[in-house]
Amino acid sequence: MLIRPDPILALNREGGSRLLAWIVGLTTMSAMLALVGALALGGLTQRWTTGLTNTLTVEIDPAAGTIASPAVTVARVVALLRALPAVTAVTPIDEATTRQLLRPWLGDGAMADTLPLPALVSVTVARASDSAAIAGALAAVPEAQLDDHAAWLGDLLALAQLARILAGATIVIVGGIAITAVVLTTRSGLAAHRLTIELLHLIGATDRQIAGQFQHHVAVLALRGSLAGVITGGLLIAGLTLLTPLHSLSITLSPTGVIATTLAGIVVLVLATTLAALTTRWTVLRALRRLP
DSSP: OSSSSOOOSSSGGOTTHHHHHHHHHHHHHHHHHHHHHHHHHHHHHHHHHHHHEEEEEEETTTOOOTOHHHHHHHHHHHHHTTTTTTTTEEEEOOOOHHHHHHHHOOOOSSSHHHHHHHHEEEEEESSSGGGGHHHGGGOTTTTTTEEETTHHHHHHHHHHHHHHHHHHHHHHHHHHHHHHHHHHHHHHHHHHHHHHHHHHHTOOHHHHHHHHHHHHHHHHHHHHHHHHHHHHHHHHHHHHHHGGGGGGGOOOOSSSHHHHHHHHHHHHHHHHHHHHHHHHHHHHHHHHOOOO
């Protein structure tokens, strides 16, 4: 597709060529950012789902009036849960671990260290539907409340799905912009070289040969523009990873993150170049068939 044909038309002299390269570069960068973001969000939600599926948390309120000792209540809850056949694992969470989990929100101040915290017990069940049996058993301990992650996890997964849909819509929109730019640039070139094309027809040039000239020209422009866009997108992702908490979305500088970003860039690069070349060929052949 990129094998250079014998130059017949002076397409490189057109002013719209640089503009097309810029448009392809910008749309390619946008598509890469959207694709990598969607992949990273998918990986994050997968980890959340894996880590929280069939996992419940029992919270023991230290301010409850009926509680005598948090440690005694925790031991009672652990013994009660371990006796249930639906429970596969019970793990009390110590206060230090709880404060460490809350530190990103409460900070390192003295208030965070003096606040009374509930005692937590992590419970793993065989099936998510077993949560009802756990809640029924905990009715014997009024101080204990069951926190089922399914409700808010479902909302989180729905939000992640919406974000992936928006990322896909972004890729479609920027792809449409690139295709429109290719079509307009190609039509402009056809109009500028109309007399030359008619002369080429008179001396025996075929529509495919003329289309090949335009196809090669636009493919090279798209390749240059998309390569610049992919490189710029990769640098932006690396910069955002270093300057923001985006490393939590799996966009990291680790080998896995670099490989994923590189593969996404290659896919976008190949698709952009191929789509531009095929669009140009279709536009030229369609226009030449209409010539008298």
